[in-house]
Amino acid sequence: MSQTRSNGSERVVLNVEKLRIHYATPQGEVIAVSDISFDLYEGETLGLVGESGCGKSTTAYGILQLVQPPGYIVHGSIKVDGTEVLDLSEEELRSFRWTGLSLIPQGAMNSLNPTMRVKDQIIDVIEAHEGKQTDKKALRERIYDLFAKVGLPNRIYNMYPHELSGGMKQRVCIAMGVALHPTVVIADEATSALDVVVQRIVAQTLIQVKDEIGVSLIVIGHDMGLLAQIVDRIAVMYAGKMVEIAPVESIYAEPLHPYTKLLIDSIPSIKERKPLRITEGITHDPRNPPSGCIFRLRCPFAWEHCAEVEPLPIQVDRKHEVACHMFDEQFEERRAHAFATTANP
Amino acid sequence: MPSPLLQIRDATKIYSSGGFLGSSQKTVVALDNFNMTIGGSPATITTIAGESGSGKTTLANLVLGFIKLTDGKIIFDGEDITDMNNDQLKLYRRNVQAVFQDPFGVYNPFYRIDHVFDLVNKHFSLSDNQSEYRDMVEAGLNVVGLYGEDVLRKYPHQLSGGQRQRIMMARAYMIKPRLIVADEPVSMVDASLRASILDAMLRLRDEHNISFLYITHDLSTAYQIGDQIYMLYQGTTAERGTAIDVIDAPQHPYVQLLIDSVPVPDPTDKWDVNISLPSEEEMRTAASVGCRYYPRCPHRMDKCLIEQPPLFKMDKPKHEAACYLYDENEIAPIEPPMLVNQPISVAAVAVGGGRNRERIAAAALIVIAFIIGVLIAGTREPETVVEIQEEIVVVTATPAQIEPTVAPAEAAPAEAVAAPDFLLSAEGALDKGALTLNADTVNKIEGDDERHLYTFSAAVGQEVTLRLVTGGAGLSGSGFYAPFATIYAPDGSLTLGLDSRQRSRRERLTFDQAGVYAIVVGAHEGIGVEGYTITIEGEAPAPPAVEEPDFRLSAEGAIDKGALTLNVEAVNEIEGDEERHVYTFAATAGQEVRMRLVTGGAGLSGSGFYAPFATIYAPDGSLALGLDNRQRSRREGLTLHQDGSYTIVVGAYEGIGVEGYTIVLEGEAPAPEPTEMPAPVEEPDFRLSPEGALDKGALTLGIEAVNTIEGDEERHVYTFAATAGQEVRMRLVTGGAGLSGSGFYAPFATVYAPDGSLALGLDSRQRSRREQLKLYQDGDYTIVVGPYEGIGVEGYTIVIESLGG
Structure with a gap:
């Protein structure tokens, strides 16, 4: 897919091409990620969204080369600044993580080592990559700088994780994630466990830090409200497929894929009371996906063609791609009809 | 009606x-x-x-x-x-x-x-x-x-x-x-x-x-x-009304901030990044007198410190907000936002600044609000009218009349115990080995509001009981409690971390290093330390017991000549929980083991993202060793300093699930003491009435044991004999709160003394609880474990350890 960020750089820092990840189970192969391709631009924040089990986290872990058995990467290409991540040896990967790619993990609350002080965990990151630091004073100043960037007080330097609040632990994780100025930071549901005001403070910190040190960011989440607030582009995943990718403004103003519509319609609003849109989640057996379009079993507009042919990404706008047959020119009439019926139910 | x-x-x-030991009640x-x-x-x-x-x-x-x-x-x-x-x-x-x-x-x-x-x-x-x-x-x-x-x-x-x-x-x-x-x-x-x-x-x-x-x-x-909807702030109603009225047009400054922070799924309506949000720490502070939102409030006035604001009527029926901005009896308030019927984006401005704009309409609106308030007041319940009258009285007070009402705490008398060798670096009270600090002393000692540091020296094998009683207010995951105390060993490792969820906690510790230990007392959330008592009671160090290694697995792990080797298959058979695996093994003090951990998971570390870790907890709950798997394979030697049941918890960071690991524990025969005879192992005195496992004073029941013991799903009863003066520690770990036929919390344990009186009741809110207990009677004590509400016992572990006496 080839989009450009509305007002940012057009330099691609991360290029994912035909990434496919399976889980081998005794009952057969589960296709967790199915031939996904996208670019991430310098300085951009990309949201990766979808419900549980759609493959968004697996995609992220695939990019980080952290897919665990029985999961494995079937094929694909992941290039960070031109470096093919899949070709790196385990040792090269270790030095690449934190400098090329870093992770702010899901539920960062529990991801700090409970037996190490905050400073030691950050020093660990630095020394693992830059070797033993002899100038302890400079090292401390450097960590204080990191604290300042993410809004942490210096007094937590010597503390253990259990002495910190959830929001503070989250910030420590952000500080670790950006400590070595990586090219790409992946934040996996990084604020989902926080109170709403703390979530806002932490999310805004994340974006400010990103802008300040100029990294590119992938935010994985299921909260469409939060993503609307902080990302530049959104990629929507369903059952391992990327069904739509577009700048955040267009996707909320005019979602094209029926699944994206459903996702946006199911957000509870605080501005308008609406009938609830009930969805049951992914319904098919992931070992045995339906023929043709992955979404057709839940799609209100599906017709025979959707069972026969798999929809490929169609470029509807310079920055907007959608994988749905209705946007194929030959089915324009069907689209017009479908959209008319949903507009006036 | x-x-x-x-x-x-x-x-x-x-x-x-x-009021513990004469300290002021908090x-x-x-x-x-x-x-x-x-x-x-x-x-x-x-x-x-x-x-x-x-x-x-x-x-x-x-x-x-x-x-x-x-x-x-x-x-x-x-x-x-x-x-x-x-x-x-x-x-x-x-x-x-x-x-x-x-x-x-x-x-x-x-x-x-x-x-x-x-x-x-x-x-x-x-x-x-x-x-x-x-x-x-x-x-x-x-x-x-x-x-x-x-x-x-x-x-x-x-x-x-x-x-x-x-x-x-x-x-x-x-x-x-x-x-x-x-x-x-x-x-x-x-x-x-x-x-x-x-x-x-x-x-x-x-x-x-x-x-x-x-x-x-x-x-x-x-x-x-x-x-x-009722919007609560620090235990009080900040605002209430219909959900639509309150969320469409929030009136209380806190509720305005809260609603403005809800992410709106509209990229054209983004958070104003320039808005000045309170820092996370400021958010956790609460005023102790007057309006609890005072420290954070952008509209705070002096009168807010006098008394908590009552609920004032808004212009929609049943819509009320507890904020003096809406006090119609007051002449022009200083910062009245009066955002009635204005869109939420304007409310955001009110929170962030731009206050002048709101002043304009204030006077006129106050008059209108007053009239509406009077009209609505006619339909109120009598109690609310009383609130209004109280409010009128309050307004006559001036800020100058605010005086500190908290009396200084008295220094607590110390308990006399055998003289250990404590030494205080700061000017705390030191009395016969018991260090008792209260808010008063602390405030004199400390320049730093946030953390207090004490040090004392200890000898290897020395046993102490640490008691922490806190009175601070704050905010934690499960409540509001604040200060915590952490003890660091001479080598900087964590010996014990106490937080103060329970406000009063007692732990027995055996020091395994000689040298200077540090106690750090501090507040979560930067609240400042509000007053606490630490009592440390030392006892004469016991001679280290030496014995052959004696590993035993409580679950069905493979055991081989003292080496426990677990792999992912064995683990999956044992565990219901994908995220954490728990094993226990018995050890004797002085025993040395080597632990090797080989993992295959993913997580967060200096050089990579690998995950699972293993942590060993000593019988007293302190941390004995934590291994993470940076290198994916790690080997550590460890001396076990306590008798009893050690627990190994293997878990994954991040809920990745434990994806496969091997733990090998190898015990080695400790070198025999050249001069001293090993102290005889004291015969414990416990007796189990049903077929529970009894082992060296520790009764450990797991879910399998329980299910085979019981004919009655509802109550399990155990008895044990005790002699007066004996001390025991009881640890209860339960397997799940929440689900019952009619009630909601799960297993509890109650200990009854021979005369039928209640010796101790543990409930399982925390899922894991430890209590120390002195038994004052000779005879049969009874433990009854049962669910509230006929849930059936769904799985628990009780460990009782004799502490002598």
Whole structure:
């Protein structure tokens, strides 16, 4: 897919091409990620969204080369600044993580080592990559700088994780994630466990830090409200497929894929009371996906063609791609009809 | 007019740490003079919203009867629940059901879903007729949009979080309650699946006349389904009204900030990044006098410090906000936002700054508000009018009259004990080995408000009891409690971390290093230390016991010549829980082991992202060793300094699940003491009446043992003999709170003395609890382990260790 960020750089820092990840189970192969391709631009924040089990986290872990058995990467290409991540040896990967790619993990609350002080965990990151630091004073100043960037007080330097609040632990994780100025930071549901005001403070910190040190960011989440607030582009995943990718403004103003519509319609609003849109989640057996379009079993507009042919990404706008047959020119009439019926139910 | 379904009147819940050793009594007010009414018919959804620590879960626990009010009344259908007799209580439990936050934790992973309904049927005797009962289950599932054939024969892990929560609703529905307390029922469920749970709530309300007390921090779902809303802040109602009125036009400055922070799914309506948000630490501070929001409030006035603001009427019916900005008796307030009927984006401006704009219309609006207030006041209940009168009195006070009301605490008398070799680096009181500090002394010692540091020296093998009593207020995951104490060993490792959730905690410690230990006392959240007492009592160091290594696995792990080797297959057989595996083994003091951990998971570390870690906890709960798997393979030597049961917890960071690891524990025969004879191992005195495992004074029961012991699902009884003066430590670990036929919390243990009096009661709110207990009578003590409410015991571990005496 080839989009450009509305007002940012057009330099691609991360290029994912035909990434496919399976889980081998005794009952057969589960296709967790199915031939996904996208670019991430310098300085951009990309949201990766979808419900549980759609493959968004697996995609992220695939990019980080952290897919665990029985999961494995079937094929694909992941290039960070031109470096093919899949070709790196385990040792090269270790030095690449934190400098090329870093992770702010899901539920960062529990991801700090409970037996190490905050400073030691950050020093660990630095020394693992830059070797033993002899100038302890400079090292401390450097960590204080990191604290300042993410809004942490210096007094937590010597503390253990259990002495910190959830929001503070989250910030420590952000500080670790950006400590070595990586090219790409992946934040996996990084604020989902926080109170709403703390979530806002932490999310805004994340974006400010990103802008300040100029990294590119992938935010994985299921909260469409939060993503609307902080990302530049959104990629929507369903059952391992990327069904739509577009700048955040267009996707909320005019979602094209029926699944994206459903996702946006199911957000509870605080501005308008609406009938609830009930969805049951992914319904098919992931070992045995339906023929043709992955979404057709839940799609209100599906017709025979959707069972026969798999929809490929169609470029509807310079920055907007959608994988749905209705946007194929030959089915324009069907689209017009479908959209008319949903507009006036 | 029929009586309301539920009335909460002047409800106050205070958690207190009572005047320990003469120190001043400190209290935390979790709920302060709270009033609420839920009407009988038609059913409604009343939302209680607020951030962590606002008191919303305390309120839920009060209504469910888990905790008792300090003051005030909870009246259900005309009856005060504290005065109910057993029959009335049983009926109350039928009428008031609950759905909890965690759709995973409430299920026993070993049973299929139909077990949930079988338990309900058994306890409430819904039907003896199998086919009628099956129809009832099916009907209950249908109400929440599920079908028996899809779910009943499945295990909990095979269902989505949304399905699991709806099964909880179906379970509650079968009992035909009149009120369901739903504590954060959607917060752990995928956003796109939440609608199904909310829909189930609406159907139960509209088609079956069941009211809800909906506890949440998610304002958008409250907006979609809520009728009334109460916005709590630090135990008080900041604002209340219909969900639509309050969320559309919030009036209280805190509620304005909260609602402005809800992410709006519209990229063209983004958060104003320039808005000055309070730092996270400021957010956690609360004023102790006057309005609790004062430290954070952009509109604060001097009068806000005098007394808590009462609820003032807004212009919509039943809409009230507790803020002096709306005090119509006051001449021009300093910063009146008066944002009535203005869009939320304007409310954001009011929070962030730009205050001048709001001044303009203030005077005129105050007059209007006053008139409306007078008109509405005619329809109020009498108690509210009283509030207004009180308010008029209060306004006559001036800020100059505010005086500190907290009397300085007296220094506590120290207990006389055998002289250990403590040494204080700061000017604390040191008296016969017992260091007793209270707020007073501390304030003199400290320049730094945030952390206090003490050091003392200790010898290897020395045993002490550390007692921490705190009085500070703050905000934590489960409540409001603040200061904590952490002890660091001479080598900088963590010896013990105490937090003060319980406000009073006692731990026994054996020091394994010689040198200077440091105690750091500090507050979570930068609240400042508000007063605490630390007592350290030392005892003569016991001679180290030396014995052959004696590894034993409590679960079915492979054991081989003292080496426990676990791999992923063995683990999967043992564990129901994907995230954490727990093993215990017995050790004797002085024993040396080598631990090797080889993992294959993913996580966060300096050079990579690898995950699982293993942590070993000593019998007293302190951390013996933590291994993470940076290198994926690590080997550590370890000396075990305590007798008793060590616990290995293997878990993954990040909920990745444990993906495969090997732990090899190798014991080595300790070198024999060249000069001293090993101290004889004292014969313990415990006796088990059923076929529990008895081993060197430690009774360890696991879920398998329990199930084989018991004929009675409801109560397990053990007895043991004791001699007067004997000290024991009791540790209870339970396997799940939440699910029961009619009640909501799970196993408890009660210890009765030979004369039938209560020696100790443990409940399992925390799922893991440890208590030290001195036995004053000779004879048979009885432990009764049983569920509340006929849940059946779902799995627990009790460890009792003799401490001598």
